[in-house]
Amino acid sequence: MPLTRRKILASGAAVAAAMAAPMLRAQGRPRVVVIGGGAGGATAARYIAKDSDGAIDVTLIEPTRSYYTCFFSNLYLGGFREIDSLAHSYGRLASDHGINVVHDWATGIDRDARTVALAGGGAVPYDRLIVAPGIDFVDGAVPGWSLAAQNAMPHAYKGGSQTELLKARVAAMPEGGTFVMVAPPNPYRCPPGPYERVSMIAHYLREHNPTAKILIADPKEKFSKMALFQEGWNDNYPGMVDRIGPDFGGADVEVRPETMEVVIDGEVVKADACNVIPAMKAGHIVHAAALTEGNWAPVVPATMQSRMDENIHILGDAAAQGDMPKSGFAANSQAKVAAMAVRGALTGSRVFPAKFSNTCWSLIDTDNGVKVGASYTATDEKIASVDSFISQTGETADLRAATYRESLGWYDAIAADMFG
């Protein structure tokens, strides 16, 4: 349940508020439309509705009725979570906050008319639009792979069915089989994600298929929490994980989904399960609305407004904002800044300086959690990092277990912050 400070504050004036609300509606409340119900969009919709006390009409457009978080999906792959524990509904956003939740695809934005077109027909008008569509994949990024191949070689980089499919593929590996991951180039969603995934699949294989091997083809020289993951793999899964970096052809990869082959620097590797995580770009709709420069949508740091259109705010993975990683935590943080800016613009509510923060937890093995985090401020050019921390190699088991427990607390807290 949500904080109800405002409700109680209003209790003395409850009668007045109840009478005033219909009048506001009659006069036409300002309209905010949010495209995308993930960590950015759901949070923004909830904060605008909650903090404006009904003064703003909020519509959330999200195609799925059950939202599966991408964060913590690796824990499902490792057997630490049930898939159902990652699913969330939009019921409380509607019932507790009066948000109009529309389960449909947003297919286009008419920036002049200020309307959003829906796949199911019709258009939704807005005064301010918040776009938080997450990521799509760059066509042709991995030769041989396309969305048509995502059954044979899942990306599992959007939550839900792809995650379940990848787990089934790993579970079906023959004894001593080979799992191949094609890792993405920067920038991409959840920088430690591919490597936490390797850890979780290694954990699963150690329990069920201990002679199996994991091979990572990686176009990057370095990756997030690299020393922590490498220490963790050596200590917990010795001999199981091999990574081919760009020095040895890790950036020169082609896949053949029909024969389950991966060609790395000319060498053909037979995969028993293969996870292709292609290069990423902002979700389709921001490209269709001409809000991008290159693969991402540039924003004004202090408000998350599009640099192309001041009536549109872009959140989370899709935004080109500067130093923040593309993470659910970051999207949630940006959403609160945007929500404040939108309320300030539409209702004249107080606007405070933008502050952002991020922490990414990763699980290496049972009760072995690590984290990295940073705080950020808005400059004219970008969201700029001001301070950071990271777990250390050689930490005690107690500290690692406490870090893992922290991540569980965080998951519950951010889920409640998004969905009420």
Added chain:
Amino acid sequence: MPVSRTATPRPEMSRRPLRAALLAAWLGGLAATQASGAAADTGTEAALAGGDAARGAELFGQCSGCHQVGVGAVNRVGPHLNGVFDRRAGSVPGFAYSDAMDRMGADGLIWGYRTLDAYLENPRALVSRTRMSYRGMADPGDRADVLAFLRTYSARPSDIPESPPTASDAGHDLDPAILAIQGDPDYGEYLSGECITCHSAQGADTGIPSITRWPEEDFVIALHAYKERLRPHPAMQMIAARLSDEEIAALAAYFGSLTPD
């Protein structure tokens, strides 16, 4: 549990006068430090270095109902205190600590002059949900004496007062004026968005501690303790480091304004 703001006096109010007195005492040695600028010679450190172990042995009578120290000491209601200096919090084998103390130990809280002094002075300001039901020792001289006494049971070179690291701490530097700042709860509500991504807005305590409905003073002291890196958690040190005194007061005012329906 839903929480909301209330206009009526909170239950904590009855504890205010005592708490205020304790805080005043805790902060008492600090004003002089502030006035003399950044000099390393703080009241706390000087008092600690000059502690009287014999007098501390008498004062330890307040503690001995629960804690044993010396030859043959064992865990009782509280853990034994042999070798407490440089010991990680929550680490005596066989003693069942509170979750809060376990967590502080896991976060890296090491007992030394500075941390023991803060804990003795107000246990809950340092370890919010400690099980130690001791209201705190207000007088810095008394605490220095008790610590001098305890130090004799932690006989290692690093326990010699002049020897780092235990004697090199800068002491507390929280200005009483900071505690008197009236926070802006509206600003605090906005700032709280950064907190409740991790700390449950509903006050749940699963893996990450609850921060709702704390007395405002405790909240301010705790955040400043992170800001000064007295409390060990790296994420909280980072968050607190960039909060101004006014922002900490605003957060305390906002979270303190939440009470159960």
